[in-house]
Structure formats: structure tokens, C-alpha cells
Amino acid sequence: MPEGDTVWRTAKRLHGALAGQVLLRADLRVPKFATVDLTGRAVLDVTPRGKHLMTRIEGGLTLHSHLRMDGAWKVFANGERWSGGGPAHQIRAILENPDRTAVGYRLPVLELLRTAEEDTVVGHLGPDLLGPDWDQDRALGNLLADPGRPLGEALLDQRNLAGIGNVYKSELCFLLGVTPWLTVGALPADRAALLPPLAKKLLEANRDRVVRNTTGLHAPDVFVYGRASRPCLRCRTRVRVADQGDGSRERPTYWCPVCQSGPAPEPGSPAARRARGRAPGRPR
Structure with a gap:
């Protein structure tokens, strides 16, 4: 399972690729959120919380993901061949802006929630070793x-x-x-x-x-x-x-x-x- 340092690097890479950019495509391949349309909304930031990833999106929404044992987020330049993540049937999320595309593979946890309700999924965590709440x-x-x-x-x-x-x-x-x-x-x-x-x-x-x-x-x-x-x-x-x-x-x-x-x-x-x-x- 990826540990806090790996998740921190993943968040940094996703933030650099997505933050401040408007989504041209947002494909969430889980049944509960498959019809959600996030296009036209800007990604505000991507923040790690322990081993969780919180992608905050304009309009008070957060895309919460967790890598667990096998999950991975890959970032590609638009037009670049998607390689190194896995076969297409393992893709669970695609977030595309004018410059970059973030692809989530084998994500066992992928859910969309109100940003104000993030504590429902990470509020139980202790102090984050790499976070601002460290104590x-x-x-x-x-x-x-x-x-x-x-x-x-x-x-x-x-x-x-x-x-x-x-x-x-x-x-x-x-x-x-x-x-x-x-x-x-x-x-x-x-x-x-x-x-x-x-x-x-x-x-x-x-x-x-x-x-x-x-x-x-x-x-x-x-x-x-x-x-x-x-x-x-x-x-x-x-x-x-x-x-x-x-x-x-x-x-x-x-x-x-x-x-x-x-x-x-x-x-x-x-x-x-x-x-x-x-x-x-x-x-x-």
C-alpha cells in the first residue's frame, strides 16, 4: 500500500497538472457517479490527507480517492499515449484540461462529496505526518x-x-x-x-x-x-x-x-x- 510520502508526491503531481485549470472532460467510471458532469468547473487544489487524496473542484465539490494496495494516478500531456498505468478496463477516472490528463487506475475508493463534508471520510484520521495539522x-x-x-x-x-x-x-x-x-x-x-x-x-x-x-x-x-x-x-x-x-x-x-x-x-x-x-x- 502506498504510504504517506508516496501519496504526498501523487498529490503534488496532480496539483501541478490540474490546479487552476478548467475541466474539459471528467469521466468517473463508478456506477454511483457515472452520470456526474464536472466539465466547465476548475480544479482548485489537490491535497493529501494521510493516505487519502482530496481533489477540490469549483462549486464546493471534492473528489475523494484512496490508492490502497494497487491504485495509481498517472498524468499525461494531451496527445501523449497513456502507458504505464494498466489496461483501459482498469481506468476509474479521467480528468482532462487543455494541457494535461490525469488518469486514475484501479482506484478502490472514488467518491464525490461536498467539500464541507470532507470530515465524513477523513475526520477520523490522526495528525498527518506531512500535513499542516501535525501535532x-x-x-x-x-x-x-x-x-x-x-x-x-x-x-x-x-x-x-x-x-x-x-x-x-x-x-x-x-x-x-x-x-x-x-x-x-x-x-x-x-x-x-x-x-x-x-x-x-x-x-x-x-x-x-x-x-x-x-x-x-x-x-x-x-x-x-x-x-x-x-x-x-x-x-x-x-x-x-x-x-x-x-x-x-x-x-x-x-x-x-x-x-x-x-x-x-x-x-x-x-x-x-x-x-x-x-x-x-x-x-x-
């Missing part, structure tokens, strides 16, 4: 409010702080020296206080990068994510992977058993076996 004290308070919850699950809960996905979850836990299964309440106070500003620092450092980097090295780009069975960059112990989740949505989760303290699934456990079956390939 690290509030974010920390949200995390600490459920001390018995595993840290990795708490970090992925967008109600606590918005923008962290599975990559940053694993990388943040490594940088803090704890496993993602350590409960929030067991996290030492000094590391807990470090968590929100560290998360913000990582996302800000990567929001303009195509290839995400959390190590500060030319390569590898990440400490543990996607590096199962490869040596830890610090201690050379093999990085492990296992599923983590609340039972409804489990994600492959990576950690170093030496550099990170706290509970974790044993090698060969069901969670470890499931994760190995669908862990991402070797990172750059």
Missing part, C-alpha cells in the same frame, strides 16, 4: 492511549497518526531497537517520545524521492523491510519475517532478532510461514 504530542498521546496494543499495529492505525504503512512500521521499529510485537506500554519512555519526530523525519526525507531510503546509505535503501534471510546491516544476523495483524488484515513484518528487543514469533511458526509465502522480493 507530535497528540500523536504520541494517541499511541499511548492503548498501552496493551502491539507497537506495529498501533503505528498502522491511521487514527493514531496518518501516513505510516508497512515499510515505515518495520523500519521505525528497527530504528527504535524494539520488535513490532512489543506492546506500546512496554516501550521505554525515551523511545516513545522519539517515535513521532522520527517518523516525521523519515517521511519528510523521502517525500521527494522516487526510491525510499531509511538508511542514509546509497544501498541498501532499507534496514529490514523486504530483507528476510539477509544479514542485518548492523549485526549481520539474518533478518526475520512473520505476519502481524489483528486477524482481519495481516502484513509481512520484518525485524532483526538481535538488534530489536521484545516478543516475536518463533522461526517456523504459522505466522512466519505465511509471511514467507508472500513477502516482497529483494529490495534495491
